[in-house]
Amino acid sequence: MINYRYSRWDGTQNPFNFDEDDIMEALSDDIMAHGDVNRALRNLFRQGMPDDQGQRVDGLRQLRERLQQQKQQQLERYNLESLMDDIQEQLQDVIDTERKGIEDRLRDAREQLEHAGDDSEFLQAPMKILEGRAQQATEKLDNLPESSAGQIKELSNHEFMDPEAQKKFQELLDSLKQQMMQNFFQGMKDAIQSMSPEEMQRMQEMIQALNQMLNDRAMGDDPDFEGFMEQYGQFFDPKRPSSLDELIEMLQQQMASMQSLMDSMSSDMRSELEQMMQSSMDSSMMQDLSELASMMYDMFPxxxxxxxxxxxxxxxxxxxxxxELMGQLQSMDQLDQQIQSVMRNGDIEDIDLDQVEEHLGEDARRQMEQMQELIQQLEEAGYLKRKGDNLELTARGMRKLAQQALRELFSELKKDRIGSHEVFYRGDGGEQTGETKPYEFGDPFDVNLHRTLFNSVLRNGPKVPIELNAEDFEINRTEHLSQTATVLLLDQSRSMGMFGSWGSAKKVAMAMYWLIHSQFPRDYFYLVGFSDYGMEIDEQDLPELTWNAWVSGTNMQHALVLARKLLSRQKVATKQIIMITDGEPTAHLEGGHVYFAYPPSYRTLEETLKEVKRCTQEGITINTFMLESNYYLMDFVDKMTRLNKGRAFYTNPNELGKYVMVDYLRNRRKRIA
Structure with missing residues (x-):
């Protein structure tokens, strides 16, 4: 029985961990297909990957989808048209309170007059004044405009008879002032309600000083930001900006939030809100704020x-x-823009982790932290190195990709009916096959003890001691691994990339490179790529090799010329060319110039077959793996195999690796015992 122990997460454990080898495996297919480590990393950041515990770590695409869902939920939850309803309700409460206050004062005055007795004569005059004032106030309330902005403007000049109504109206004005100032200064939201007239005057002086700083900046002068903050810094608590640029950025964000609110309203509603806010401020303050808004927009749109x-x-x-909601939505938009930018350029350090946590939670932040550390992990593991602003594979990284490619192909071989790959064990007589044979004079004396003892028991019966005769001995059958020189011709023409064959072909090249270097170090291996021209490719450049997207042509002739020259350097018994292609020859060299024609010209086919004949005369076998089955290609390969006596295989990209590896391994072995 397995026991598990659980503990509460305390913030120090990291539930998401990446193994460097797993990261390289996740990158390998993309690197094979496009030869660009930086592109592969960008795609990995987009898609995410499983961690070492099998949990899926979301990529930027999933992160963005979740962010968009959060935003959509907010938009589907709220009704912006209701915004004025709250203000209208507050205004109606002020009006109702004032009406009730007028009625209460009249009632109290009349009751007092009734019980005044002899003093009632002296109260008649004040009573008439009160009734006249009440009548004027009531008429004004009865004739208030329908719009909230108009009501605020009229009530601003109204002489309230009820103290509670006056208090409520002042609170409404303070709230509107608060929103107006919050349009510019986030930190003033809570302070405005308790500001005295003197403090309001000081705030206006701060706005005027800020306008002067912006004007100085516009004129090319150096504003005294430190002096400004020393005098007015308390207005920006608790998040004081450390520079004028930071202050400008804060102002931009706040003004953008207000502009978003206005833009999201209907035109009538927008106009009414603007009038309402203007009615809540005195004219001189409005002038200073308008100047600030105008300069900000002109200098920093x-x-x-x-x-x-x-x-x-x-x-x-x-x-x-x-x-507040506008600020949240804008913050979501900023994070969304960051994510889109990183998906394009791969600079994942640009993601603001605080914003990720704010909108998507702690788990999302931890996942992004792991993604941000991913490149550092690969650098520390020695798989990647920096070259300027880009990353590139190290020699160790290249070997890792080659090992993974070989392991992947062999794992497929084990599943496939073509056959499994033999494991090689070095010995004096070559490689053991798993078979045995009776010992003959001259054979290597590599005795198979099990078969030898079995033969004795079979001949003499089960008795001890076991007697051995010469005919009982069996030895392990071995194979001689002849030294081989191989050139892999890799078609880099446009069609290889366009139709999805390039990644598989390149993976085969990587796997063969590692197979030969690790298992057959005495063999020679060369790589030649070809499209309009042939070109020898250094093994170290193989990971970043890609197909030729911009040039037409499949120049097999030049590739065969290069392969023949490379093989002529080696004095080995077995020389072979393995060619992987998806198209017939459509180009050849004459006088150092490329001639291209499609459909293939007779001249191109003739020159290519001439080179096949030269290879044949020099004892070079050409084995061709076709990734297409069109008439021109199959007809040409048929002529080539008749001339060269090599083999031709038609396969698809998914099966290519198995065919190439099995053919290579089987045809470099021969029995010697």
């Missing part, structure tokens, strides 16, 4: 930061809640 949001829900919002 924020159009790209302000977005219109289509609200579709039913839940009501206050103006304060709407401004």
């Amino acid at each position: 924020f159009d790209d930061m302000a977005n219109e949001y289509p609200f579709m829900g039913d839940e009501s919002l206050t103006l304060d809640q709407a401004m």
Whole structure:
């Protein structure tokens, strides 16, 4: 029975860990297909990958989808048109309170007059004044405009008779002032309600000083930011900016939030809110704020930061809640832009982890932290190194990819009916096959003890001691591994990439490179790529090799010329060319120039077959693996195999590796015992 122990997560454990080899395996297919480590990393960041515990770590694409869902939920929850309802309700409460206050004062005055007795004569005059004032106030309330902005403007000049109504109206004005100032200064939200007239005057002086700083910046002068913060820094608590640029960025964000709110409203509603806020401020303050807004927009436009949001829900919002919501939506948009940028350029360090946690939670932050550390892991493991602004594979990274390619191909061989790959054990007589044979004079004396003893028991019966005769001895059958020189011709023409064959072909090249270097180190291996020209490729450049997207042509002739020259350097018994292609020859060299024609010209086919004949005369076998079955290719390969006596295989990209590896291994072995 297995016992498990659980403990509460305390923030120090890391549930998401990546193994460096697993990361390289996740990158390998992309590197094979495109030859670009940086592109492969970008795709990995987009898609995510499993960690070492099998849990899926979301990539940027999933992160963005979750962010968009969060945003959509907010838009489907709230009704922005209800924003004015709250203000209208507050205004109606002020009006109702004032009406009731007028009625209460009249009732109290009349009751006092009734019980005044002899003093009633002296109270008649004040009573008439009170009734006249009450009548004027009531008429004004009866004739208030329908719009909230108009009501605020009229009530601002109204002489309230009820102290409670006056208090409520002042609180509403303070709230509107708060929102107006929050349009510019986030930190003032809570302070404005308790500001005295003197403090309000000081705030206006701060705005004027800020306008002067911006004007100095516009004129090319150096503003005294330190002096400004020393005098007015308390207005920006608790998040004081450390520079004028940081202050400008804060102002931009706040003004963009307000602009987003305005843009998301209907035109009538927007106009009414603007008038309402203007009515809540005195004219000199409005002038200073307008100057600030104008300079900010002229010097630092924020159009790209302000977005219109289509609200579709039913839940009501206050103006304060709407401004806060706009800030959240804009923060989501900023994070979304960061994610899109990283998906394009791969600079995952640019993701703001605080914003990720704010909108998507702690797990998302931890996953992004792991993704940000991924490149450092690969560098520390020695698989990647920096070259300028880019990353590239090290020699160790190249070997790792080659090992993975070989392991992947052999794992497929074990599953496939073609046959499994033999494991090689070195010995004096070559490689053991698993078979035995009776010992003959001259054979290597590599005795198979099990078969030898079995033969004695079979001949003499089960008795001890066991007697051995010469005919009982059996030895292990071995194979001689002849030294081989191989050139792999890899078609880099446009069709290899366009039709999805390139990644599989390159994986075969990587696997063969590692197989020969690790298992057959005395063999020679060369790689030649060809499209319009043939070109020898250094093994170290193999991981970043890719197909030729911009040039037409499949120049087998030049590739065969290069292969023949490379093989002529080696004095070995077995020389072979393995060619992987998806198209017939459509180009050849004449006088150092390339001639291209499609469909293939007779001249190109003739020159290519001439080179096949030269290879044949020099004892070079050409084995061709075709990834297409069109008439021109099959007809040409048929002529080539008749001329060269090599083999031709038609396969698809998914099966290519198995065919190439099995053919290579089987045809470099011969029995010697």
